[in-house]
Amino acid sequence: MLSNLSSEKIVSEKSLRWIRPVIKSISAYQVADASGLIKLDAMENPYQLSEGLKAELQIKLSEAQLNRYPDPSASSLRKKLMQVMQVPEDKSIVLGNGSDELIQMLAMAVADHDDTKDVCLMSFEPGFVMYKMIADFVGIRYAGVPLNQDFTLDMERTRQAIKQHQPAIIFIAYPNNPSANCYDEKDIEEIISSSPGMVVLDEAYYPFAQTSFMQRLTEYDNLLVMRTVSKMGLAGIRLGLLCGQPEIINEIDKIRLPYNINVLTQISAEFILDNVDELNQQAKKIRDERERLLDAMNAIPELKVFPSQANFILFRVLNSDENRSANDVFDSIKQSGVLIKNMKADTGLLKNCLRVTVGTPEENKVFVAALLKAVNN
Ligand SMILES: *Cc1c(COP(=O)(O)O)cnc(C)c1O
Numbered sequence: 001m002l003s004n005l006s007s008e009k010i011v012s013e014k015s016l017r018w019i020r021p022v023i024k025s026i027s028a029y030q031v032a033d034a035s036g037l038i039k040l041d042a043m044e045n046p047y048q049l050s051e052g053l054k055a056e057l058q059i060k061l062s063e064a065q066l067n068r069y070p071d072p073s074a075s076s077l078r079k080k081l082m083q084v085m086q087v088p089e090d091k092s093i094v095l096g097n098g099s100d101e102l103i104q105m106l107a108m109a110v111a112d113h114d115d116t117k118d119v120c121l122m123s124f125e126p127g128f129v130m131y132k133m134i135a136d137f138v139g140i141r142y143a144g145v146p147l148n149q150d151f152t153l154d155m156e157r158t159r160q161a162i163k164q165h166q167p168a169i170i171f172i173a174y175p176n177n178p179s180a181n182c183y184d185e186k187d188i189e190e191i192i193s194s195s196p197g198m199v200v201l202d203e204a205y206y207p208f209a210q211t212s213f214m215q216r217l218t219e220y221d222n223l224l225v226m227r228t229v230s231k232m233g234l235a236g237i238r239l240g241l242l243c244g245q246p247e248i249i250n251e252i253d254k255i256r257l258p259y260n261i262n263v264l265t266q267i268s269a270e271f272i273l274d275n276v277d278e279l280n281q282q283a284k285k286i287r288d289e290r291e292r293l294l295d296a297m298n299a300i301p302e303l304k305v306f307p308s309q310a311n312f313i314l315f316r317v318l319n320s321d322e323n324r325s326a327n328d329v330f331d332s333i334k335q336s337g338v339l340i341k342n343m344k345a346d347t348g349l350l351k352n353c354l355r356v357t358v359g360t361p362e363e364n365k366v367f368v369a370a371l372l373k374a375v376n377n
Contacts, residue, residue: 020139022136022139023136023137026133026136029129029130029133032339034339036337037334037337037338037339038337038338038339038359038363038366038367039339039357039359040338040339040340040356040357040358040359040363040367041339041340041341041355041357042235042341042357043177043205043230043231043310043311043312043357044230044231044235044357045231045232045233045235045279045282045283045286045311046286046358046359046360046363047233047282047285047360049233049272049278050278053271053272053275053278056271057268057271057272060267060268060271061264061267061268064263064264064267065263066263068263069259070259070261070262070263070266071266072258072259074095074261074266076266076270077095077261077266077269077270077273078093078095078241080269080270080273080274081093081095081241081269081273082243084273084276085214085227085241085243086214086215087214087217087225087243088214088215088217088218090218090246091217091218091243091244091245091246091249092243092244092245092246092249092250093241093242093243093249094241094242094249094252094253094256095239095240095241095256095260095261096239096240096241096242096256096260097238097239097240097260097261098228098230098238098239098240099202099204099226099227099228099230099240099241099242100130100134100240101238101240101260102226102240102241102242102252103130103131103134103171103200103226104134104137104138105242105252105255105256106169106198106200106224106242106252107121107134107135107137107138107140107169108138108255109251109252109255110140110168110169110197111138111139111140112140113139118141118166119140119141119168120140120141120142120143120165120166120167120168121134121135121140121141121142121143121167121168121169121170121171122142122143122144122145122161122162122165122167122169122170122171123142123143123144123145123170123171123172123173124144124145124146124147124153124158124172124173124176125144125145125146125147125349126147126151126178126179126343126348126349126350127144127147127171127173127176127177127178128171128173128176128177128202131171132144140168141165143161143165143167145157145158145161146349147176147179147349149349151176151179151181151306151349152181152183152184152187153183153184153187153188153191155187155190158187158191159194162191162194162195162196166196166197167195167196167197168197168198169197169198169199169200170191170195170197170198170199170200171200171202172188172191172199172200172201172202173202173204174188174201174202174203174209174211174212174213175205175208175209175308175309175310177204177205177310177312178312178314178341178343178350178353178355179306179314180205180306180307180308180309180310180312180313180314181306181307181308181309182209182211182309188201188213192220192222192223193220195222197222198222198223198224198248199220199222199223199224200224200225200226200242201213201223201224201225201226202226203225203226203227204226204227204228204230204231205231205309205310205311206227207231207232207279207280207283207286207311208231208283208286208287208290208309208310208311209309209310211309212225213225214243217243217244217245221245223244224242224243224244224248225242225243225244226240226241226242226243227240227241227243228240228241229269231310231311232279232282232283233279233282233283234268234269234272234279237264237265237268237269238265239261239265239269286311286358287311289358289359289360289361289364290308290311290313290358292361292364293313293356293358293364293367293368294307294308294313296364296368297313297315297368297371300371300372300375301318302317302318302319302324302375302376303315303316303317303318303371303375304316304318311357311358312355312356312357312358313355313356313358314343314350314353314354314355315353315354315355315356316351316352316353316354317329317352317353317354317375318352324375324377325352326342326343326352326353326354327342327344328374328377329354329371329374329375330342330354332370332373332374332377333367333370333371333374336366336369336370336373336374337366337370338363338366338367338370340354340355340356340357340367341354341355341356341357342354343355
């Protein structure tokens with residue numbers, strides 16, 4: 001027994017010494033346990049497909065050939081996505097297992113461990129955490145440019161950072177997560193024009209912002225637009241797309257593992273995109289509900305609520321002290337049965353901030369009641 005244990009230890013040491021220090025230092029992406037709670041933490045669409053669509057989809061899925069590899073290039077699905085997402089005809093797209101995988105492919109495409117090269121991936125902070133995590137995974141440098149207090153782009157700093165870091169890729173979440181705002185269009189245009197490399201507009205929240213750089217692909221050679229079906233109601237199937245000049249997309253496509261979009265995802269996505277009106281109507285309901293939720297939250301004097309063009313709302317708990325810290329408010333809301341996201345910042349731009357995803361009218365009502373109870377404690 002004892003000897004077994006010690007030999008296991010030797011084996012793990014043998015392996016672990018090869019794991020890069022940067023990987024060992026990363027704390028794995030945390031996903032909170034939502035069992036039994038109203039789930040308003042992950043920007044999911046709260047609505048299911050209608051019973052009619054579900055039944056039809058079930059038949060389609062039952063006919064899937066699970067014994068065969070899927071279409072490696074998912075060509076039929078790609079064609080449909082280009083139509084539905086209104087990708088300009090002369091541009092190309094590559095699909096990812098969620099847009100997270102596309103970020104990874106982009107980073108892998110530029111990662112160069114030639115000592116004479118210094119490859120940098122740039123983004124803005126606070127922002128989407130996967131950009132930095134993936135830069136660490138593939139071993140390239142990351143530069144996070146701080147936003148202004150109101151989460152707009154600090155163009156002085158941005159200009160300087162571009163000059164200093166010469167980033168291979170700049171990621172711009174549009175709208176940004178977690179701040180929910182879209183940056184000024186002129187600022188983005190300047191970044192695209194002055195960047196020495198690729199600029200990726202991450203439009204994960206397009207259905208809620210309804211403003212896009214997709215048509216601008218024809219104007220800028222170094223622009224790429226990334227979309228996902230996750231926030232529009234299909235987070236479970238894992239499907240994202242990257243759109244841009246065919247020459248660039250072809251290179252990224254070489255890194256893609258051949259069967260990254262599985263057969264169930266291909267079938268489901270094609271079928272649901274044929275009926276995309278249903279998702280569009282859900283997005284409309286969520287946008288309307290976002291306005292109602294913003295009004296209700298803005299009426300609470302203990303909060304600073306930031307404007308939102310997404311399906312979530314960032315807010316700060318004011319006058320935080322021993323009695324009313326953001327952590328306490330978060331815990332109290334959870335006690336009331338609602339899970340939101342605690343940004344866990346004691347300082348900086350996200351100080352005392354929490355983030356809530358827009359749910360159904362009923363869910364939001366429970367949330368607002370829980371929030372009122374929490375701040376008046
Ligand atoms: C949620 C989110 C994504 C992730 O999308 P998936 O397609 O689910 O991987 C990408 N970018 C931003 C800014 C997000 O908030």
